[in-house]
Amino acid sequence: MVSEHPAPFVPEWLVAPDDANDLAPLVWPESASRTGDGVLAIGGVPATELAARFGTPLYVIDEDGVRARAREVLAAFRSAAEAHGSRARVYYASKAMITTEIVRWVREEGLAVDVASGGELEIALAAGADPFHIGLHGNNKLPSELERAIEVGVGSIVIDSEIELERIVGIARRRGVTQRVLLRVNTGVHAETHDFLATAHEDQKFGFPLARAEDLVARIREHSELEFMGLHCHIGSQIFGASGFAESAERLVEVHARLLEGGPVPVMNLGGGFGIAYTRVDDPTPIADLAAGIVEAVAGVCVARGIPLPNLAFEPGRTIIGRAGVTLYEVGTTKAVRVDDEHERLYVSVDGGMSDNARTALYGAQYSARIASRVSSAGPVVSRVVGRHCESGDIVVDHEHLPGDVAPGDLLAVPATGAYCYSLSSNYNAVPRPPVVAVSGGSARAIVRRETIADLLARDLGVHPNEVAE
Template sequence: MGTTEGTLIPDWLTVPSEPAALDPAIWTPSYQREDSGELSIDGHLVSDLVRDFGSPTYVYSEDTFRSRSREYREAFEEAFGQHDAEVSVYYAGKAFLCASVARWAREEGLNLDTASGGELALGLAAGMPAERIALHGNNKSSAEIRRALAEGVGRIVADSVPELFLIDREARALGVTAPVMIRVTPGVHAETHDFIATAHEDQKFGVSLAAGTAELARDAVGEELWTRLQLSGSDSAAMLAAVLSGSLDGISLRGFHCHIGSQIFEAEGFGVAAERVLRFIADVSRRIGQNIPELDIGGGYGIGYIAGDTPRPPGEIASDLARVISTVCAELDLKIPHVSIEPGRALTGPAGATLYTVGTLKDVAVDSPDGQTQVRRYVSVDGGMSDNARPVLYDADYTVTLANRAPDGPQVLSRVVGKHCESGDIVVRYCYLPADLRSGDILAVAATGAYCWALSSNYNYLPRPGVVATSAQSDPRVIVRGETEADLFARDAGL
């Protein structure tokens, strides 16, 4: 991220001409300014939410989650329906999962993608039918696989050759056949943070489509099976996994899965990945003599966090992908497989905001690159990196606004920081806030609905905040209880 020459200000940040305005690319229609200037969420004033539920607190708009879920599902069904193809939308639960969210997803016609045994257990306990659940992960345990098979999940996404043997063994022990998709890495490098780019070779997920990579898993297969499967050194690791699956009695190969990363705005990467995997599917079909019925093209669609972010509408994403997939399948004389997508952040990110109460304020003189001295105001709030780890993990930027009153008047360059004993405990790195900001004011940080609660911790023995759901049709309600000190002490065997 660049900064304006000679200043401490990033290129995308400008002094707001209308400080009370809410950028519609960041704030959904559930977030509005009332005539008083106060922010409301689905019609509920933030001051009332803080009074009733405390601070800090995560607020999730049920109305936004449901409307975005419906928009994605209907957009993809319409786009692929024009090509006589079927499509499913899996909510990627790792973004934020609790019983209420699982129920909202189910009621809106979504399936659920889980990345661990705990997420799987929560989905089942919340009433998501097992056949609408996928189990993901690069290092699933025998117990997790056994539970998924016993419950009858709709798919297990295999991440490696050794895992295929593990799934096969557990399936045969239970006397069932495991519905398996194989995760492949299509070699598409998404323009995103390295920690959330997942389709290039040098990372932990999937098996490679690159020629010659089968040799890397030769020892895992063994020479006898390698010879029997008629594998060669020019094969890819993905081809090895596909051919191997056909030889394992406990596995039914349902298709292939890919995911190029997260928080991506450009369209090209998704289309290129889909084309590469479809060409691979055609090769596999010829090699093993059977059709591959399913293709999961993952998620990763970007949302608006800061000014200048350009999230793509679901209809545009769906139309582009349907066009690419139908064109490539026609060229390959391939029946369009059942397509799945896995939005997580795109559904729940914009639904959430975090409410904080301002504590101390401190003006700091900072030397700027041009040799001048500038002033930055540090605004401390009652949460921090324990409720939002993304700034310290990914250098993530956020948008913040004064929420309990109109943010009018002069604006000053500010940085919102937490209360943890870490200099890197930053909530919002770059922002303008009113010069008359004072202790006790409420700040709202937008688009914290994805990965903030999921990554939260008890660092410095701070209890994790609760989660409150709002809707225009009902009173606000707790959907995840906030922790107390008693919760923190409960597992300490010395007390």
């Protein structure tokens, strides 16, 4: 039998729940609940109905949850800025998850859209987004992507290299337009997060050292084809608390004040990276408190320097979409694996894995899981949810307590998968990507269809030798 007692391989934060069927607050969508017969429901739709209709694995997105969070975040930053006589714009960081439907949701709730590739740009445009309310990011924007962005009239491009600066000038000059730009800088503030998620330290691919900002802005201002809007900084992802943002903003304001001597600097973009709860022990900062703390810190530094508070911009992604997502799987096999002389761990294999959620393998991310098709009276046991791929690192949920009777055929739900799961999905082992289904008010609809083996073969020129590769 799998041990139910604490073991040395179990992290301290993983405490056995009194009820292995419970749904931890802040981790699951607000609409998540158990029906009378114990089935998990999201947006009023039972998981068993979703699985029967759309199959598994399945990305489920609570549309009402996304919309409500978008409104909440926008209101929080607008209110915080207005309290100090400024304005705030919120961009949805579409890299977290983008489909045309999701773009429509966030645009209808008042958010602009941040894109980081030509593909994301085209999805946003296909959704009907006003190009003026789109911002383009990226450390290596392709010349064709810059051409397209300037052609359609995106509202801003974040400059990430001197080469890119010259490319933008050349395209804008040839097209006879003026392009609004920001300058990506690194403040040297290190986010308390995974090294690959911290983006403001010096030895990484994004942006310029803050010490170079004045010279680069002078170069930007030399070109009539460019309109300088301000500085942009992003300190990392999955960050709790406002202290890192406040420290970064203080350093930005120092340079911002000097830049004002040479001309207007209407915007300061502080990026995103606001954290969410993935497990019951995570304690994300309420967005209203986070917004108030960040804006108050910036305003205080501006007052001390005797300059007006600029308009502020923010780029949340995970905090808009993350909690609204749940991935459904079907359990295929289970087996108890002895870890030491006294303890075993229950391995629960599901029909998805690192191809639909790469974050555990990439970042050591922690997730939660619950049986979705029923409730169980069995006691909780230390479990690991693993995928079907030919990799020992194919782990979906590294540490969890599941009912000891979890068995083949059970539906398993992993919450907080709205951000960076669909976006990072792959066809590893030639596994087709899952569909995306939106739920709202007791109804469900597919917004991205399931891939098929035929889709994979359609691009293979060994199968279609008469097609021309482009």
